[in-house]
Amino acid sequence: MTIQQTFATLGRSTVPLIAAAIVVDLGIEAALVGVYLAIGSVAAFLTTIGCGGFILRYGAVRMTQVGMLALGLGLAITTAGWLPLFAAGAFIGGLGQAVSTPSSSHLLGRLAPRNLAPLVFSIKQCGVPVGLMLAGVVAPALVVEAGWRVALLVIALSCVLIVLALQPLRAGFDVDRNPAQPLSPADIRANVVGVLKDPALRIMCVAMFSFVGLQSLFTGFFVLYLVRGLGYDLERAGQVFAIAIVVAVPARIGWGLLASRFVAPATLLAFLGIGMAAAAVLTASISPDWPTWAAAAIATALSVTGVSWHGVLLAEVARLSPVGRIGATTGAVLAFGDAGALVLPLLFSAALSLTGGYATGFLIGAALALGVGLFGLWRQVNRRR
Template sequence: MRGKNGRSRRRDRSRHIFNLYLALGAMTVQQSFATLGRSTVPLIAAAIIADLGVDPALVGVYVAIGAVAGFLTTMTCGGLIVRYGAMRMTQVGMVALAIGLTLPATAWLPGFALGAFVGGLGQAISTPSSSHLLGRLSPPRLAPLVFSIKQTGVPAGLMVAGVVAPWLATEAGWRTALLVIGSLAALTAMALQPLRARFDVDRVPGAPLSPADIRANVAMVLREPALRAMCLAMFSFVGLQSLFTGFFVLYLVRGLGYSLERAGLVFAIAVAVAVPARVGWGWLASRLVRPATLLALLGIGMAASAVLTALIEPHWPDWLATTVAIALSATAVSWHGVLLAEVARLSPPGRIGSTTGAVLAFGDAGALILPLLFSAALTLTGGYATGFLIGGALSLAVGLIGLWRKIRLGV
């Protein structure tokens, strides 16, 4: 009898490990395509601006509209994930992203605004859904590493976007680039369908969808000091990342005289480094450094990198500009797994998706406010440096506050 129970436990453990690896692979792939879709318009903005003759500062408006939509999604997605399942909501998000990329292909300016909103609604569901799923399957000790591996989908998507989107825009036109990448988002939603029955077993079809739940989620994360610190970090770090993904290529092309393909290559090389960096930070947080301490140090590092980015000159060799971009990518584009795992650890049982959504809403607020500040600085000064300095200052504040808190509490 004891041997039979032992074999049963081993089978259950093997099944659980298989499900973890399968979920991790699926969520990493969908995160890559979600990031590819969301970053496409900013990365080919130089071609769109040249074709339509619009103000470059409108890129910040596009990013901000997507951030507003993302804020709405992350604030409300907790109940939807519980009711319909993490995998189903991921599929819905990818379809919305596909629609959001198709609308701007009309070259009608309101189509860009509508596309940014619809695409932002869809793309923002990716992280809360995957956090809900992986938080249920991951061993607590390994959660920072598991979440960091999943979050490598973001730099992987950015890397592909940095090469493919400018190449498509140059060779086939920016409208074709949007349609092709939108099609890839729709195909991703279809590819996830066979996994739905396996992973949405915890959904509660009758779960209520109430505005009171949204208020309760926000109140809960603001009431808990550790989660409140995660909200502040999310606001600042996502804001700086939005400046990098939304304006860096435009900065190289229109501010420093790079060609679109050359700028895209520098961007792609930089974000490629974020893949091992995310895994490395996740490993450190799982083994050697407390996650909150590591996040504070990363805040200081990304502030220094933002200052160097603002100092890039047109006469700098490509390798030097790329090195600076790599430093910014290794910090501002590489922290997510550590922070999301910490949020999952601090979340009430069964509420990881809701708590993650509430914290991510502060990130969407950062992705709304900082690009608008960047656009305002660009309009007022005619240069890109001030905007990067603003983003770096906020990250520096988060890092210093985090270290001060660790020293004060003696942890």
């Protein structure tokens, strides 16, 4: 599950991370990156909100395979360089990539020891920073050596290879699939209503919206910000991004261990919200004349907070989920994250078009994360009284 999460993240992150090269080659506006991200987020929203029944009916591994195949196809068709196919590729790839987390949560929620769930989920979610790190290093290098079209085709092929690698595992892990599971819109509605009726899960939905939204700004615009806004070349910008993402791997494991042993997950998530807000404000403040190490340090701070919380939150969602409904509940909560990944990039693109600068977009993401963090702390204090 960690490996498939790695390649799912690699596939979804590649286009934004090499967008600077695509923008120059096709002569299009940089703000269209936000549109690409938004289209993918709409598709991901549809997947996460409705994938619960499919996971129960066909199995988590089978749905992961279907998702990775769709992601590879979405990347491959964008190589034509035609904007409508970029939109189609974003949609198809978003549909596929989004099933990765609900499927793995379904498996880990069933198999992981309950007291170690935050740590186990955090280890699995290390696939996200590893995938981002690979994308930050491999994709720009492929662009330099062979062009952005070849880079996308290579990543697409890697997604197909994951589909094949998962096939021998399907029989052993999809033993709980139920071929008679109905696929009904009413079931989707019931999932969402059930999540929103539970106060604790409702807070997780708001946190997911804000945190995923801010993360999408970092992963979708940071390299573009360094190249177009601060004058970095693409390879240097990719290296700064990769350095920042590397630390997210031990950070995720560290937060998971902390939440498993010493700190309540809800409290830790509140502090992480405040921390990522502060890091986003610093990101907005980077100046072109600052040394590279300063930009890398600030990006690292945002990575440690804004790209490292997932395992803690997903384990908490699994703990709060009804028995046998972890995949469906996780999908419903993740749908709010996809909504954040839709709304915030659009706001970022609007701010970029209106102001010509990148700072305002990062500040918008910081404000939402700060609100979640402060409310979470207030709620924890009131619960102890």
